[in-house]
Amino acid sequence: MKGPVETCDVAVIGGGPAGLAAALCARRAGAGTVLVIERERALGGILNQCVHDGFGLFLYKETISGPEYAERLAEDVAREPIKVETGAMVLDLSPDRVLRINSREGYRLVRAGAVVLAMGCRERTRDMIEIPGTRPAGVFTAGLAQNLVNLRNLRVGNEAVILGSGDIGLIMARRLVFEGIKVKGVFEILPWPGGLERNVRQCLTDFGIPLELGATVVEIRGRDRVESVVVSGVDEALAPLPGTERIIPCDTLLLSVGLIPENELSKRAGVELSPFTGGAVVDERLMTSVPGVFSCGNVLHIHDVADWASFEGLAAGERAARYAAGERGPGRTIRVSAGTNVKYVLPQLLTAGTGGVEWSFRVKRPVRGARIEVTGKTSGRVYARKKYARLLPSELQKIKVQAAVDEDLEVTCHE
Ligand SMILES: Cc1cc2nc3c(=O)[nH]c(=O)nc-3n(C[C@H](O)[C@H](O)[C@H](O)COP(=O)(O)OP(=O)(O)OC[C@H]3O[C@@H](n4cnc5c(N)ncnc54)[C@H](O)[C@@H]3O)c2cc1C
Numbered sequence: 534m535k536g537p538v539e540t541c542d543v544a545v546i547g548g549g550p551a552g553l554a555a556a557l558c559a560r561r562a563g564a565g566t567v568l569v570i571e572r573e574r575a576l577g578g579i580l581n582q583c584v585h586d587g588f589g590l591f592l593y594k595e596t597i598s599g600p601e602y603a604e605r606l607a608e609d610v611a612r613e614p615i616k617v618e619t620g621a622m623v624l625d626l627s628p629d630r631v632l633r634i635n636s637r638e639g640y641r642l643v644r645a646g647a648v649v650l651a652m653g654c655r656e657r658t659r660d661m662i663e664i665p666g667t668r669p670a671g672v673f674t675a676g677l678a679q680n681l682v683n684l685r686n687l688r689v690g691n692e693a694v695i696l697g698s699g700d701i702g703l704i705m706a707r708r709l710v711f712e713g714i715k716v717k718g719v720f721e722i723l724p725w726p727g728g729l730e731r732n733v734r735q736c737l738t739d740f741g742i743p744l745e746l747g748a749t750v751v752e753i754r755g756r757d758r759v760e761s762v763v764v765s766g767v768d769e770a771l772a773p774l775p776g777t778e779r780i781i782p783c784d785t786l787l788l789s790v791g792l793i794p795e796n797e798l799s800k801r802a803g804v805e806l807s808p809f810t811g812g813a814v815v816d817e818r819l820m821t822s823v824p825g826v827f828s829c830g831n832v833l834h835i836h837d838v839a840d841w842a843s844f845e846g847l848a849a850g851e852r853a854a855r856y857a858a859g860e861r862g863p864g865r866t867i868r869v870s871a872g873t874n875v876k877y878v879l880p881q882l883l884t885a886g887t888g889g890v891e892w893s894f895r896v897k898r899p900v901r902g903a904r905i906e907v908t909g910k911t912s913g914r915v916y917a918r919k920k921y922a923r924l925l926p927s928e929l930q931k932i933k934v935q936a937a938v939d940e941d942l943e944v945t946c947h948e
Contacts, residue, residue, distance in 0.1 A: 542857040544645035549578020551830020552651030553606040554846030562854035572622040577603025591840035646857030654831040657791040666753035675701040675789040690785030700728035702789020707736035809877035810834040816882040818852040872945035888937035910941040
């Protein structure tokens with residue numbers, strides 16, 4: 534990249550809950566100049582469209598709505614000498630931490646002592662899951678529908694079917710009912726719900742919305758607008774079962790079929806990504822494979838609760854400030870891998886000799902009477918063990934190892 538280059542100590546890409554928390558903590562940890570770049574006009578990220586309450590229980594010890602949560606974080610940021618640029622987009626990030634930013638003033642380059650990636654995620658679309666049929670209007674991702682209804686006061690249809698039982702789909706099922714839209718059912722291909730149990734209860738059961746597990750949409754019908762969808766049962770390999778098809782008349786199909794960490798910039802910078810999380814491979818400082826580039830929030834791995842994204846932001850911001858001030862990590866790294874029944878574990882790397890580290894993990898499938906163990910791969914020593922009455926893939930879990938670790942680790946889930 535060419536041209537005059539500005540400098541800052543810590544640059545945070547994305548002004549959602551993770552990015553704002555990172556900026557706050559970077560500043561409080563002593564970073565002199567902190568810059569937040571947010572492409573939208575307002576700070577807060579996805580929180581701005583989540584008008585329901587249930588946010589902030591862990592960070593603020595009370596439940597508030599998404600916009601209130603965003604406002605509190607933005608006010609905290611405004612109290613600090615942190616430079617915030619909204620309506621500005623980072624177009625490129627180089628391995629030596631130069632950001633190319635496009636804003637109303639045009640293009641410019643900023644070299645940062647450390648960078649925090651906090652770009653959030655995007656939703657999987659119809660194309661990605663390849664639903665056959667015609668291409669009429671009326672097919673929305675659940676988050677887009679949430680944006681249209683909550684921020685633009687638009688009505689998305691009259692009779693809806695929801696494919697996928699992720700949290701956003703569940704929350705939107707209830708939201709559509711509030712808007713006077715008939716929700717004919719939520720269909721989930723897996724034999725268990727994708728979202729949190731409390732969302733299944735509060736958003737579907739309480740409103741009499743049927744949830745059908747082990748079922749998927751195999752065809753969309755309609756010329757200009759959706760007229761119906763064809764739903765089918767699936768076998769154990771999740772393939773549609775011939776003979777189980779049913780036509781459900783509707784004018785709207787909402788897709789809640791997964792979120793993808795938004796890592797295009799990370800790739801440009803050469804950050805190593807994990808095939809299991811879709812986000813960066815990080816160590817206990819949340820530093821990626823590119824020195825001085827840290828990652829947190831949904832761009833790192835998908836969070837079900839915004840507070841966890843903020844807590845990760847706080848940790849990444851502090852470490853970014855320390856890196857910008859000259860702190861460098863010591864040498865040898867240990868690998869931490871996901872064993873039996875564990876979908877992923879994060880951080881995946883650990884500096885040898887470090888203790889008191891907390892790991893986030895998800896299980897692959899629901900497990901009753903689960904025992905999670907963190908075991909040394911060489912010694913077989915169990916560093917931490919935790920029992921759970923039940924573990925669900927929808928719930929992000931944490932386990933802490935107090936002892937200093939000097940060997941590769943594996944996190945396993947036993948029944
Ligand atoms: C549709 C949806 C609904 C949700 N509903 C709930 C809920 O009801 N309750 C709950 O607890 N959690 C909910 N979550 C999860 C929670 O909101 C997230 O965990 C949290 O918002 C993640 O924070 P984040 O800062 O990582 O990402 P985001 O909130 O997505 O923020 C990322 C920000 O980065 C900006 N950005 C991205 N790329 C660039 C770039 N190149 N340059 C500049 N800016 C950029 C984006 O504009 C965005 O503002 C929801 C998530 C989604 C996607």
